[in-house]
Amino acid sequence: MKIFEEIESEVQSYARSFPRIFNRAKGEFMWDEDGNEYLDFLAGAGTLNYGHNNPHFKDILLTYIQNDGITHGLDMHTKAKGEFLQTFNDKILKPRKMEYMVQFTGPTGTNAVEAAMKIARNVTGQQNIVTFTNGFHGVSLGSLAATGNSHHRDAAGVSLSGTHRMPYDGYLGEEIDTTEYLDKVLSDSSSGINSPAAVIVETVQGEGGINAASVEWLQNLQRVCRKHGLLLIVDDIQAGCGRTGDYFSFEEAGIEPDIITLSKSLGGYGLPFAVVLMKPELDQWKPGEHNGTFRGNNLAFVTAKAALDHYWSDQTFSNEIKRKGQYISDRLDQIVEQYGEGNFTAKGRGMFRGINCVNGEIAGKITSAAFKKGLIIETSGADDHVVKFLCPLIISDENLKKGIDIVESAVKEVCAKVDEIPEEVQYFQNG
Numbered sequence: 001m002k003i004f005e006e007i008e009s010e011v012q013s014y015a016r017s018f019p020r021i022f023n024r025a026k027g028e029f030m031w032d033e034d035g036n037e038y039l040d041f042l043a044g045a046g047t048l049n050y051g052h053n054n055p056h057f058k059d060i061l062l063t064y065i066q067n068d069g070i071t072h073g074l075d076m077h078t079k080a081k082g083e084f085l086q087t088f089n090d091k092i093l094k095p096r097k098m099e100y101m102v103q104f105t106g107p108t109g110t111n112a113v114e115a116a117m118k119i120a121r122n123v124t125g126q127q128n129i130v131t132f133t134n135g136f137h138g139v140s141l142g143s144l145a146a147t148g149n150s151h152h153r154d155a156a157g158v159s160l161s162g163t164h165r166m167p168y169d170g171y172l173g174e175e176i177d178t179t180e181y182l183d184k185v186l187s188d189s190s191s192g193i194n195s196p197a198a199v200i201v202e203t204v205q206g207e208g209g210i211n212a213a214s215v216e217w218l219q220n221l222q223r224v225c226r227k228h229g230l231l232l233i234v235d236d237i238q239a240g241c242g243r244t245g246d247y248f249s250f251e252e253a254g255i256e257p258d259i260i261t262l263s264k265s266l267g268g269y270g271l272p273f274a275v276v277l278m279k280p281e282l283d284q285w286k287p288g289e290h291n292g293t294f295r296g297n298n299l300a301f302v303t304a305k306a307a308l309d310h311y312w313s314d315q316t317f318s319n320e321i322k323r324k325g326q327y328i329s330d331r332l333d334q335i336v337e338q339y340g341e342g343n344f345t346a347k348g349r350g351m352f353r354g355i356n357c358v359n360g361e362i363a364g365k366i367t368s369a370a371f372k373k374g375l376i377i378e379t380s381g382a383d384d385h386v387v388k389f390l391c392p393l394i395i396s397d398e399n400l401k402k403g404i405d406i407v408e409s410a411v412k413e414v415c416a417k418v419d420e421i422p423e424e425v426q427y428f429q430n431g
Ligand SMILES: Cc1ncc(COP(=O)(O)O)c(C=O)c1O
Pocket: 045, 107, 108, 109, 110, 111, 113, 136, 137, 138, 139, 202, 206, 207, 235, 236, 237, 238, 239, 263, 264
């Protein structure tokens, strides 16, 4: 189909990695126009934790539409929104003893991040937000200022301000606890870092290369925030909604963020939806101060509620994610050990995993080889050097094994080709 070349903008990205015309999807599978089947280990960049066209929500959504339920409701009270809020409170917040107000933002992750940073600034009266190396929070200007990646930052066209960058966990080596540095600069009136409003952090950096912060680091980060009066914002847009094993990615660390952003898989069915959760005392918004036409995507409220009812009424789903996450981890450890003479490392948490490659070229070759074998899998990281495993959480054991087998054979193929290159050239390629 030539129309894509004719009039679709050059800004496309995933379409370049997977140049097919897709027209059907179910669970962990997608099919292209020619009927070729692909296992989907990209899952809408973390939006399809419950798979494509999940049968547990589909009929509920179809019935809602059939009955002329509200589709677009601005921020008006609707039955669908009320039922979502009730279920979210009953199944997610209350069992975790979490008391938060829920703000419906525009339906993209970046809009939730913008709102979270505005709240922090307005409530504290401070401008700057501490952000971390390799962090990714979206591409609208406020979120972009918090994002590390220069490819995205360079597109801003204006200077990006209002943030201080700090080293993330592991950035300076495994032995160094970078929260000590944060503590030090916040304690020093001459450090050049003037009382920031907040810290924004991902517990596992997705786009930044599947860097998982340790539980201790997250606890220390909270301690430093409390000590210096900074609000703690956890951006759980990609790591949340079950990806790491618990509903929220920070549960294992036992921390209590002041503000949380959620989007991506929140809507359950891949429908756009984002929220900010804030401690009640922070909810100092004036009516409509942060608005947006699409804050009321009622179709997403319906499927979000269905997802909570079906998957989050007890521990079963969470246990399953942890079991599958362990399987992925074991398999990746084994692949890393077997191939590439130690040039690969495995990383991540739960079902949010990656294989770190020496450079983006190798990672790209692995994902391209995997695609030829019927697996959709992407890279992430500063140089696209991490093969990123993001399969739907509902994937069957059989297909999980099948997908990892494909990656393994792609790694084997790419390593065999690298071995054919003379050693001096390999040395230069690996830097
Ligand atoms: C942690 C995190 N925050 C924010 C965003 C931005 O979300 P969106 O692309 O929906 O604006 C992303 C997107 O990948 C993300 O991973």
